[in-house]
Amino acid sequence: MSSPNKNLPGWIDVGLIPLINISLAFLVSGFVIWLIGEDPIEAVKIMINGAFGYDEALGYTLYYTTNFVFTGLAVAVAFHASLFNIGGEGQAYIGGLGVGLLCLLLDQYFPLWLILPLAIIASGLFGAAWAYIPAYLQAYRGSHIVITTIMFNFIAAALMNYLLVNILIAPGSGSPESRVFEETAWLPFMHEIFAWFGAEITRSPLNLSIVLAAIASVFVWFFIWHTRWGYAIRMLGHNENAAQYSGIDTKRVIIGTMCLSGALASFVGINEIMGVHHRILLEFTAGYGFTGIAVSLMGRNHPIGIIIASLLFGALYQGGAELAFEIPTIQKEMITTIQGLVILFCGALALMIRPTLERLFSNFTQNNKTAVVE
């Protein structure tokens, strides 16, 4: 997103500036907490304890982290091609539909080891398909991807609403949810997996999907920086004309990137539908797609940064839930506020402090030089 600056050394650019931006976001968040009459320090203590203090909390934190890794990677991959995919929410929603349909179809006949790969494929296909249309329109008809992906989020919500209320609803059920899958289509929880090896950890929604998230992170790192396609994506992102003149089919790259992005976002469906809820239900995406944008901006579009940012947001979500329990005036919307501030400072205002730092740094180096001459 931001071009590297020659005037500043790398460690300031990738280390110090993001750190200052994040600190600013948290400072303002603390100020908001202080404004509503609560103690920010106390809130941070409760949050840290609520997110990491005991192993159930850690399980929840990692479970949220899994979702954010998927949506963060999705946004990052698109960012590398200089495409802004706001549609992660819709792609995750439709991806979950793919997972759910497959499970509803096969859960009575096949074992898990067969259903899982098929579910991953179904999820990826559905998510990619939902990203394909905006991508096609961007590549061939010149419509702005930001606007079309926003529209597709709403269309996805309406579609899912219709399907769940009218078609997929379990017979005799009052709420718009599909029937619960047979246990053959349940992803094992981490506490179950640990139990197979004789280790005991507390129950939490954390499930096998976190392994998928780890694989996806390595895959994205390898794909973006170590393959021909990744090179094409980054080239497109830096300079579309240059990419075109060097013989890259930019239209295909745009569509391919968006499909990959949609597929990554869709894996939220694996975690939520196959891993936790075991049925299709309304609004299971719960804003994870939008949080992915904050995660990607904060993680500077690199898988390692994204994992760190996801962990932070996972902790914010879980710690925030605990906080809402302890201090009733601070509800989950406070976490939404923090998320907005992170997007503001790490995204929109990312360049705010750079001129100041540049001046400081050049002053500093010049002083050093004169000192040497003297």
Added chain:
Amino acid sequence: MDDFFLLSLSTLDSTLRLSTPLILCAMAGIFSERSGIIDIGLEGKLLAGAFAAAAAAAYSGSAMLGLTAAIFTSIAMALLHGFACITHKGNQVVSGLAINILASGLTVTFGIAWFHQGGQTPNLSGDARFSPVTLPGAEIIREVPFLGPIYTELLSGHNLLVYVAFLAVPLTWWILYKTRFGLRLRAVGENPQAVDTAGISVTFLRYRAVICAGILCGIAGAYLSTAHNAAFGREMSAGQGYIALAAMIFGKWRPVPGLLACLLFGFLNALAFRLEGVSVPGIGQIPVQLMQSLPYVLTVILLAGFIGKAIAPKAIGRPYVKER
């Protein structure tokens, strides 16, 4: 037939009510985007405005104070957007998104802290709300066939802000096309270099454009919480800022077509309410969700270039960097 006439009247009546926030936000979007600043933060400004209006009206008991608070809050958000994308050349989409998310978080956080009702504001009544205005002569010509009901039922009896919204359209048109400010605003959205060369500050011009957008979104917010409804509820803007964005694009960034798009989307919404659970002869029941998603689907089809071509202002989304 008479029944059908009355039924269509009441559907059109709710069309006007439902279009009002869309029209105000779409005009806001036109000001911002014609000056070259993408404004996906309409939704956030609308929501923040709605909360500010309801909170101020609840404390003061005055709808006008509520409106003022809404306008100032929305302008503050617009200035934040301007600070990020005009002064610091940040990504306009990211900034707009940040504003939307901030608004959705802050409104409820402050709502809980101030009113202890789970993010809602207390119910407003009396002077704290905008009440219906009866247009002059509405009672006299009520009995005139056909025109009478149209005037009394459809045009009269809305609250002040509905009329403000409909006046905002010719006003926007006049400002954009008939004033020097409007000419410069449109120029800065197409070719900021040219404007700069003429010795006019691109920065100041764009700031004024986003402030205009802030004012209009603030009015729309006040409409939601103190006129159309009687309190603020969490997420009460419910995507209407995005629909207004769609309408603005649908109207190709021009005030009058934008108004028509808002009326169309408002009508679709009113129709969705009307048709809920009703079987249409020959078609059967139309899913509500289909009607609700039509504005988005239509906008996508438009953007795909199948209904004319929507061409955005040329310099949109690009921060202006002065040559040194």
